[in-house]
Amino acid sequence: MQKPSKPAPKITPSKVYLKRLQDWSGDQKISETVLSAWQHMEPMLDFIGKNSFTAIKLTFGEEGTSGYVKPAWLAGLLNSLRQKTENAFIVETNTLYREKRSNAVGHLHVAESHGYSLDKTGIPVIIADGLHGRDGQNISIRGDHFENVKIARGICESDNMICISHVTGHMQSGFAGAIKNLGMGCASRQGKLLQHSGTLPEITVEKCIGCGACMSVCPANAIGIKKKKAILVRERCIGCGECTVACRTGAIDIKYDENVVKFQEKMVEYALGVKKALSSKIVYLNFLENVTKNCDCMSKNEASVVPDIGIICSIDPVAADKASMDLIGIDKFKELFPEIDALTQIRHAEKVKLGTSQYEISEI
Numbered sequence: 420m421q422k423p424s425k426p427a428p429k430i431t432p433s434k435v436y437l438k439r440l441q442d443w444s445g446d447q448k449i450s451e452t453v454l455s456a457w458q459h460m461e462p463m464l465d466f467i468g469k470n471s472f473t474a475i476k477l478t479f480g481e482e483g484t485s486g487y488v489k490p491a492w493l494a495g496l497l498n499s500l501r502q503k504t505e506n507a508f509i510v511e512t513n514t515l516y517r518e519k520r521s522n523a524v525g526h527l528h529v530a531e532s533h534g535y536s537l538d539k540t541g542i543p544v545i546i547a548d549g550l551h552g553r554d555g556q557n558i559s560i561r562g563d564h565f566e567n568v569k570i571a572r573g574i575c576e577s578d579n580m581i582c583i584s585h586v587t588g589h590m591q592s593g594f595a596g597a598i599k600n601l602g603m604g605c606a607s608r609q610g611k612l613l614q615h616s617g618t619l620p621e622i623t624v625e626k627c628i629g630c631g632a633c634m635s636v637c638p639a640n641a642i643g644i645k646k647k648k649a650i651l652v653r654e655r656c657i658g659c660g661e662c663t664v665a666c667r668t669g670a671i672d673i674k675y676d677e678n679v680v681k682f683q684e685k686m687v688e689y690a691l692g693v694k695k696a697l698s699s700k701i702v703y704l705n706f707l708e709n710v711t712k713n714c715d716c717m718s719k720n721e722a723s724v725v726p727d728i729g730i731i732c733s734i735d736p737v738a739a740d741k742a743s744m745d746l747i748g749i750d751k752f753k754e755l756f757p758e759i760d761a762l763t764q765i766r767h768a769e770k771v772k773l774g775t776s777q778y779e780i781s782e783i
Contacts, residue, residue: 707747
């Protein structure tokens with residue numbers, strides 16, 4: 420006689436809060452709205468103590484774009500946070516692609532030009548993976564794609580985090596919100612490369628000047644010089660990407676060749692690594708404002724694809740992103756990127772227990 424199957428465990432929906440705001444024209448009003456949302460979450464954030472090193476994770480946007488969360492909008496929140504801890508700081512990591520934000524010096528220049536400076540916010544900015552993005556730490560996750568993930572050391576050494584995400588579309592994941600801000604935004608350079616690419620770097624000999632800069636930074640001794648040109652010993656290469664940064668002539672490149680399903684799943688597993696590194700002491704604020712087709716890494720301004728909605732708050736990144744998708748309309752992201760199923764990241768996030776897509780939403 421066949422034993423009756425056990426009923427599936429009941430999943431408790433995560434709490435999600437929505438603070439509506441349709442007029443984003445006045446900084447003071449926006450700051451008050453953000454502060455109101457933050458104050459609603461504060462009673463749940465007893466992990467932020469007087470001596471906590473609290474990381475405020477956001478992106479400054481690429482040079483040439485205005486599509487990012489403005490520092491003036493966070494004035495009330497930052498002032499409130501300064502009263503809870505003396506050790507709050509704004510944190511970001513270097514980009515994998517070659518623009519100003521691919522090293523800490525250029526990154527800080529972009530941050531300051533967009534208003535994120537100590538004299539304007541009262542809170543310092545730290546680039547968590549070091550000058551060239553090499554400063555990372557292995558976090559064990561045992562996922563489908565990774566046993567360990569490489570998270571920026573400055574993130575791992577934080578006590579807790581406020582993850583502030585500007586929701587947009589994305590050319591590889593379809594949707595970019597809290598999960599992407601964690602998974603891609605908190606990885607070291609090597610971690611970003613491992614998410615984006617399934618192949619090793621390639622050398623364009625015509626661009627190579629034989630300077631040896633790539634060879635000097637390679638941790639695996641996988642690069643040599645032959646006839647005044649760099650050569651890659653593929654059997655030794657570990658795919659860390661450091662050579663792509665060291666090369667000043669653009670002779671070494673990576674292929675962004677990972678398919679959209681694997682990319683999303685890898686991104687989710689990196690987000691899980693951040694959650695584990697910080698023992699789940701993270702709160703999420705998703706800004707549903709100026710939702711554009713592409714993310715803030717694009718060096719241009721784009722028109723919004725939907726009317727502005729407001730701010731989503733939660734302590735569950737999966738619920739925060741699923742609620743954001745639902746409010747905007749999942750069909751909108753399918754329309755923008757017909758070949759990408761943005762719900763892939765939600766399904767994999769549930770599988771690896773990053774959070775749940777089931778939520779109860781309350782307006783505040």
